[in-house]
Amino acid sequence: MAKILILRLTSLGDVIFTLPLVNVLKDNGHEIDYLVSEKGYDVVKNHPSISNVHLFPLKEYRKSNIFRKLAILKNTINNIRKEKYDIALDCQQMFKSLILFAFSGAKRRITFRDARELSILGGNEFIKPKTNFRDFNYHIVERNLDFARYLNIEPKEIKFNIAEQSIEVKKSVDILLKNIDTNKKTIVIAPETTWKNKHWNISNWKKLVKLLNGKYNLVFTGLGKFPEICDNVDGINLFGKTNLNELTEVFNRADLVISPDSGSSNSAWSCGHPAVISIFTCTPSKRFGPYGNDKKYFSVQGQLPCQPCFKKKCRLKKLNCTFEPPVEEIIKIVNSVLS
Missing domain, CATH: 3.40.50.2000 (Glycogen Phosphorylase B;)
Structure with missing residues (x-):
């Protein structure tokens, strides 16, 4: 050893x-x-x-x-x-x-x-x-x-073995999600990431949320950089209200997590419970996206010639990739996963 x-x-x-x-x-x-x-x-x-x-x-x-x-x-x-x-x-x-x-x-x-x-x-x-x-x-x-x-060790499976959350964390999340409608499936929207050009355009998020509103429990997580996403929406706003352990537990109670290429999407994937749609703009989906079960994990990217550039700043200065993929493509996957 x-x-x-x-x-x-x-x-x-x-x-x-x-x-x-x-x-x-x-x-x-x-x-x-x-x-x-x-x-x-x-x-x-x-x-x-x-x-x-x-x-x-x-x-x-x-x-x-x-x-x-x-x-x-x-x-x-x-x-x-x-x-x-x-x-x-x-x-x-x-x-x-x-x-x-x-x-x-x-x-x-x-x-x-x-x-x-x-x-x-x-x-x-x-x-x-x-x-x-x-x-x-x-x-x-x-x-x-x-x-x-x-080191002459051949991996047999991909496993994360995230530690189960404490009773205190679970109780805290019980309170945060107390208004969940148990008759509906739950989608967590985690719209934030690090680089500016890794963000899916705010207009896409608004359109997506509008199409999902009322059909599912919508839970919004993150630091709250884009509070307007959940304006006039029947959802649970957890922007700025969770630490990492609580966020992981929220993901564990979701049916689906939708996020850009971010720590949130990776965290959701590592939980093993929710389906994950990870939206890629400038970074390579095949390198960083959730993978394994292709009926549960989806790395979605547009088809622009410049994608993926893997650059923090757009060389074309247009950020066209942040408008891709179209909202309709994400809705199609949501309907397939949660049907």
């Missing part, structure tokens, strides 16, 4: 994408610890396959002066090195993980040959990638599982 450290600092969705790797390593007798920042902490802190979680305070680190930055790095590295890891796996593969990875003290520091932003310098063993990093047809979950394959 090896003692293994997995490094993935950000983001929420990307931390979720490492959980199948965590589970397959644990199922094969290894002890798994995890290094993560604030965004993904709640995903891994109570995970049944993870023994110990190191929290790297990335938000504080970014705001700090150089002396405080060095102190944070030193403290984190000291805590990691005390564990005397046999293996460290860099699932971040970016500059932000380089120093922590390089000085982890692990005997074997494994990364990919095409790791980005000089992060390859932290490794001493290198995996030849099956495809180019820009091959958008190879799912990131499979790329993460290539770490297991390198």
Whole structure:
């Protein structure tokens, strides 16, 4: 049995994408610890396959002066090195993980040959990638599982094993959803994501909600960047009212979750209960979308020549992809799933 450290600092969705790797390593007798920042902490802190979680305070680190930055790095590295890891796996593969990875003290520091932003310098063993990093047809979950394959472990299934929520969280969600009509199926609308051009256009969301209103229980989640989506709608507005654990429990009680490419759609997929429609604009659906059961998980993208560009800013300065796919295509899937 090896003692293994997995490094993935950000983001929420990307931390979720490492959980199948965590589970397959644990199922094969290894002890798994995890290094993560604030965004993904709640995903891994109570995970049944993870023994110990190191929290790297990335938000504080970014705001700090150089002396405080060095102190944070030193403290984190000291805590990691005390564990005397046999293996460290860099699932971040970016500059932000380089120093922590390089000085982890692990005997074997494994990364990919095409790791980005000089992060390859932290490794001493290198995996030849099956495809180019820009091959958008190879799912990131499979790329993460290539770490297991390198260690001569062949994954047999994709499983997330999200920890069951506490009684307190369930009671809190009971209150939030107390007005649910049990005679109707429930759709969670989670319209927010990170990059501007990953957002489906607000006019599409309004049209979609109008067509769904009255037929289903509609529950709106997120930080509340687009409160107008649920104006004049018979739904439950949870904008800004849930933490990550409560949000996960809300997803677990839904029949369907509709979201752009985001931590929310990944969270819903990892729950295993609701069907998921994930709407993709600029990012590649085959790389980051929910997959497995094609009657339950849908990654939907338009057919524009520029898609997917995988860029934070639109080179054409038009954001045409944010209007795709059309609302009618989403409605067709909703009717198919919930019929």
